[in-house]
Amino acid sequence: MPIADDPHQPPHRPEPNGADPFDGLxxxxxxxxxxxxxxxxxxxxxxxxxxxxxxxxxxxxxxxxxxxxxxxxxxxxxxxxxxxxxxxxxxxxxxxxxxxxxxxxGRSPGPAGRSAPHTLRQPVDAALPGGGIFPGSKCGSKGFHHFALPPADAGGDLGTPTPGPRLDLGSHGFASLSADDPGVFTFGLLISPGTAGALELSAPFGPEGVAVEIEGPEGLIAAAHHLPVTLDSDDARTPEGRIRALTARVTMPAAALCPGYGGMAVAQGMTMPVDAHSTITGPPPYTLHVSLSDPAVGALRRASGAPVAGDVLTADNLLH
Structure with a gap:
């Protein structure tokens, strides 16, 4: 019978040189x-x-x-x-x-009052709603005028008596009634017959109506000719059917704008820049010309001895 280990003795330890029981497993x-x-x-x-x-x-x-x-x-x-x-x-x-x-x-980021440059496909000539013709083929050209402009009038400032007939701009602007309304330009005209007598134009307002051109640094940006005219007085028509008007209004639809331009931006560009004291600092970015042609203009100029010859009357938005 095996004898139990003494609990007070240290546990039995295998001899250091003893064989490993897992050796060879x-x-x-x-x-x-x-x-x-x-x-x-x-x-x-x-x-x-x-x-x-x-x-x-x-x-x-x-x-x-x-x-x-x-x-x-x-x-x-x-x-x-x-x-x-x-x-x-x-x-x-x-x-x-x-x-x-x-x-x-019609505006893009850039200098204030400037429209997007004309980079779209060249349009073609087309009839305008309400009357008139849009010379789209001339978009971007420089110096285009439906009526050849006469030399600068030497008559002086607006309101100064001149020996011959004269045309001046009373007002110009652009208006749109809603986002769906493309809008129209409106130009107020002042006609002065001069000192030699009355100026009687052929209907509707000269044989070919009124022509408008707006030009910027990139060339022509809006134009129309054969535009109808609204007379401000019923007494402006003579019994013979001629026009003896002192004031009139011309409207040009936004369809007369070249592609890439907006009406409001162009209208702002036609105004002269001013400083904080409302002093004009230079010419407007866009130049406006409104013209008409009638043989009666040339006849009255010759009769009055005016220094300017020709049948064309023109007004612009520049200082003279």
Missing amino acids: LLDEDFVRGAAVKEPSARTRMLSARWRLQEPVDPGGRRWSPGGPRTLWARWSQWLDSRGRIAMAVLCGLTALLAAVTYWT
């Missing part, structure tokens, strides 16, 4: 690979299923997920993704707004 690799893996306990499976629905919260208030703590780069990437989506939405909105503003005003 051969492991079967196929047996190890085929060994079944211990499945997680029921509690582990329950917690894993719960974590898939809601991240647990520890008593300290911190949150974690089964996949482990999120790295700083993961947080930064998600922040960039959210900010990127917001920035893209804002950029798309600004692009749409700029496109709408450019469409309705």
Whole structure:
């Protein structure tokens, strides 16, 4: 019968030079690979299923997920993704707004009062709504005038008596009633017969009506000829059917604009620039000419001894 070890004695230790009991043991690799893996306990499976629905919260208030703590780069990437989506939405909105503003005003970012440059396909001549002809083939050309302009009138400032007939601009502007209304230009004309007698024009207002040209640094940007005229007085027509008017109004539709230009921007460009003291600082960016031609003009000039010859009367938006 074996004798039990004395509990007060140190435990039995194998001799240092004793043989290793596992020495020479051969492991079967196929047996190890085929060994079944211990499945997680029921509690582990329950917690894993719960974590898939809601991240647990520890008593300290911190949150974690089964996949482990999120790295700083993961947080930064998600922040960039959210900010990127917001920035893209804002950029798309600004692009749409700029496109709408450019469409309705014909203006692009650049110096104030200037329209988008004429870069579209060259238009063709066409009839205008309400009367008149748009010389679209002349868009972009420089120095074009339907009526050849006479030399500068030496008669002096507006209101100064002149020996021959004279045409001046009383007003000019652009108006549009709504976003769906393309708008029209309106020009107020002042006719002075001079000191030699009355000026009686052929109907409708000279045989060919009135011509308008607006030119900018890029060339012709708006034009029309054979435009009808509205007389401000019923007494302006003589019994013989001629026109003896002192004032009249001419309207030109926005269809007379060359592609790439807006009516409001062009109207602003026809006004003279001023400083803070309302002092004119230079010529307007866009030059306006309104003209008519009638043989009666030349006849009255010859009768009055006017220094300017020819049948054309013209007015512009420049200082003389």
